Amino acid sequence: MRDKFKKLIGVALAGTMMLGALAGCSEENYQGDKLDGFDATAEVKQGTNGGFAVQKGDWIYFINGHEDYTAENVYGEVVKGSLLRIKEADLKAKNYSKTDVVVPMLFVAQNFDAGIYIYGDRVYFATPTTDKDLDGNTENTWLDFKSAKLDGTSTMKGNYFRLENNAVQYRFVEENGVVYCLYVEDSTLYSYNTNTNETTTLVKGASNYYFDESDAENPNVYYTMSVTYDIDSDHSTSADYNQVYMVNAGATATTSEADGLMKYTVKDETGKEYRTYEFKKSFMEDKNEEAKEADKKISKEDLPYDLSDYSTYPYVNLGKLVLDGKGSFAEANPSTQYNDAQAGEADAPYGYTYTVQSYENGGLFFKRKDNISAKEYLYYVANDAVKADTWKSVSGNASALLVSKDLTTATADAVYYSTAYGDQAYIYFADGKITRVENGSSIVMEQSAGEATLWMIQGDYLYYYTAGTNGNNLKRINYTGNATDYNLAFGSEEYFTSTVGFIDWNSAWYKPEFFGNVLLYSNAQAVGDASYNYVWAFDMTGADGMMTAEELNAVVDKYEDAQEKISEIADADSKVKNVLDYVFATDSTSLYDTIKDEEDYFDDDQKELVKGFKEDETDSYRQNYYVNLVGKVSESDAEAMEEAWLTTITPASDEEETTEEDTGLETWAIVLICVGSVLVAGGIAFAIWYFVSANKKKKAALKAAEATVNAYKKRIDTTDDKSIDVYADEETTEETVEETAEETVEETVETEEVTEATEVVEEQISEETNE
Known part of the structure; x- marks a missing residue:
């Protein structure tokens, strides 16, 4: 029924969908001024697609802060939440205000694992629809999927397609020069072709779909499927094992009929035929008749099966079989059309049951349980291995890499990495400690991590965080040491945790992103009672590349010294303290100057203290020594910030x-x-x-x-x-x-x-x- 409704919506939107991607059709696009310096042939930096910022050539394109999806989405009037760009050289030189507006629309889809994607000369994104319901209310919980030219000249007025869930799981990917949008709706995985405006149903019935967490532009998706015997009969039964598949965004299917069977043949992204599934035509016709008997007014679109549409058949799967849990005991595991003919020998009599844990680090992490012993361990297979022509879905189980037998530590919350020997090691947090497990040996890296959440590995460092004032702070430790390096009595500070307390990043948005040594993040630091969540930068460049622990700690110490200096000057005088905080944050006394002589707010001694701090030329006594706003602030937010600061520094x-x-x-x-x-x-x-x-x-x-x-x-x-x-x-x-x-x-x-x-x-x- 859901698919039928989507078809009706598709018909209603056909006028805006047919030519929406053609930048040359001015009536279908918003027009903007051309931006200088854009190079369509420049490469997108590997690993940057899919977040809130993407680098293409010399430019970094980023979403200008966290805006609410209910905000006004009028093209040309959006500032916060719009798409901006900054030159990489300006970011390194700390020219943070040198930014351009690229697409003045809202980039506020609520799935923060999928952001903006750049392919060729276009940026692909999702934005709240501006259409209204019959009562005149904007339907901003629906998403329009669009694209725009990166030189700022053209943005789609219409859309490729529209979905009613603004937190939908989706990815824009490219395969063989074609940009597809993969998305999940009602346990079904779809692929939308932006060239042909056609939607292909890839898979139905999987419980979860796993996109690559390390490479957001990867067009392959993993999932598990159950095996059902006699699926096209009234006496179907489920097998005791299941299977792992991988499907590509470019897969397609064609239907056919022969010998009383309805068939569909799967073709991979290259057009090569992979497998044909077949089902009894009489079974599907009987089910349609039963539906008609039950409901005399049922429409053709609401019948269980449309014989011309494979996506309504009993089993829909355009993926390639990666791992088959079929056991060697033939009586218990009869062959079906779902098994490969050349799958290799099974190493378990009654087979396996798989649970996908994560898709990252170049491959799939999965738990495999023996259906006899019930022993369950964590394994890993590389993407390159399973895509090879020599890979076999059954015997491949024996070549899967054992990661851990301890599933209490090797969880989805752990951070995984490849060793120099090709093994998969991991770091986990438990009971306040951070522990590294490599080659079967464990090393405690941090004894007192609090309530930590592990984030990622960048270079030699593990980054993690704990709760900050309004969002999350930033912590870092070198993960490459041996056991003695982490000894608090004898170890180097390189192997102790550094806490960057002056970073308070927005936990309800995208995670921070590195561009070179510069960390971009959504700043949750409050001005008054509100956080405005714009993008800020922390430059972690040291004397020789990324800051060492010593260099980072020196910056942190300076920040703490500045805060102590403010407290020392104020000497428990809250009026002075508020003004000094304002000067530290803004490097200005403009608002203070407007009220300092009014109502006898401040005496001469207090004024001298403020004057002395303002005239102090110590760079580290200003917030812009540590972090800086990148981009633009909307007029309404600017006024609200000014009002908040005025309220803060004005004594009552x-x-x-x-x-x-x-x-x-x-x-x-x-x-x-x-x-x-x-x-x-x-x-x-x-x-x-x-x-x-x-x-x-x-x-x-x-x-x-x-x-x-x-x-x-x-x-x-x-x-x-x-x-x-x-x-x-x-x-x-x-x-x-x-x-x-x-x-x-x-x-x-x-x-x-x-x-x-x-x-x-x-x-x-x-x-x-x-x-």
Whole structure:
């Protein structure tokens, strides 16, 4: 039924799907200005496809922060969550603001194992649909799958296809020059051909599909299938073993009929015929008749079987058999059409049952259980081995590499790597410890890792994390040492964990990514009460490539020293501490300068402390010494950040807050009501003076944010006027613009305040008189 509904949706969308991929058809595409420097022939850097950032040639393309999928998705107006680019040379040179907008649409699909993919001169992605339902609500839980030109000139208005699950499992892959989109829906694996706009059903009925975790552009998918005897009869039974398959995005099938059998022949990605499955036509026709008897009004599309469509047949599988659990005892394991004729000799009488654990590190990790002894161990087979013409699905079991007999440690959460001898070793976390298992020997690398989650191996280092303030922090340890290296008394700091506490990355988005020695991540650090989750960079370049532990620890120590310096200067004075935190984070005093002389907020000693810290030229006393924003900030977020900082550094007046909160009236109004009937004329004059004098100071602080933001807008050079960089700061320009802005605001406020004061006072006196 689900497939039939998809067909109806497909018909409804046919107009936008047919020519959506053709960049030359202007009526089917959004148009943009051409970006300089794009080279369509440049190579995509291996391993970067599929995350939030991809490198092609000299350019790194990245999603500009974590935006919510419910945000407005109007082409040309999206900043946060859009696709930007930065030159690799600028990233290395720390020219982080030199970015261009490539596709001003939302890149916010909720599957964070699949991001953006670049093939040829196009970027392929999923974005919330902008279509509306009958009530006018945007259907942003549906995803449109699209592509755009990387030079910024053309983005699809329509879509290749649309899915209702915005967290769907998908990958864009390339096979023989054709880009396919693999996706899973209702336990079915599909492949969409972007050249022909045709969807192929690859597999139905597998419990899970495993995409390559190490190489997101790999077009091959692993899965297990059960074996059913007499599947085209009413007395079908299940075998005691199962099978492991691998299917390619380019596989196809053709149907045929002969001798009362409905058949389909599987062809691999090269067009070579692999296997033919056949089923009794009479069985399928009988089931259709039974459905008609049960429901007289049933439509043809809702019948169990469409004899012209193999995807409705009892068994649908376009994959190649990799591992066959069929045992050697023929009576218990009769041959079926699912077994290979030349499979080799079985080494287990009653066969095996497989459970896929992960697909990474160049091959498949799987658990294999003997159906007699029930012993279950973890094994590994390499992709290259199973794709060879000499591979045999049954005898191949004997050549699978044993990884571990301990399934309590060799889990999917462990990190696996290949040794110099071709073995598969792994590192696991348990009971607060991080342990490496290699060649059967275990070495405890970290005794007190807390509640750690292992992430990945990069170079000589294992990266892992624990919970940070708002997201996750970053930890690192050299995993290549021997047992004595990790001895806390005698070991080198190279083999001790380094904790980068100033990184707080967004745990609800993509994991961080390395480009050279620069780590890009979504920053979960809060400004006020909110995290804005834009992309930030931490450059880990040392004297000779990647920072050593000594170099990294030196940076961490400087950060901690800076925090201690701020606490030392503030000396438990929260007002000073808040301002120093603001100066550290923004390398600016602009907002502080607008309020420092208002309401006697700060005394002279406090002002001197702030001035001294601002004038201190120690680089490590500023956040931009450690990490920096990459890209652009939306205008609304910039204003919200300014407002949050203003609220943070503006001391509250306890007496004033209490009085106004308890009564709901301004203090001047309370006083005026008490004496209004005695001193009418004098009360009006006094109230107007007091209102203007007091409220001018209050509104000045609020208007300061607006003045500062406007000043920023005037001095920021961006590729579109809907984004600004709130972290750039030029004092001279800032002060000049702010002074002009503040004078205008004060003149306007003065006039409005006098009028408002007069009206309110007259209203209060009128009420007194009437009483």
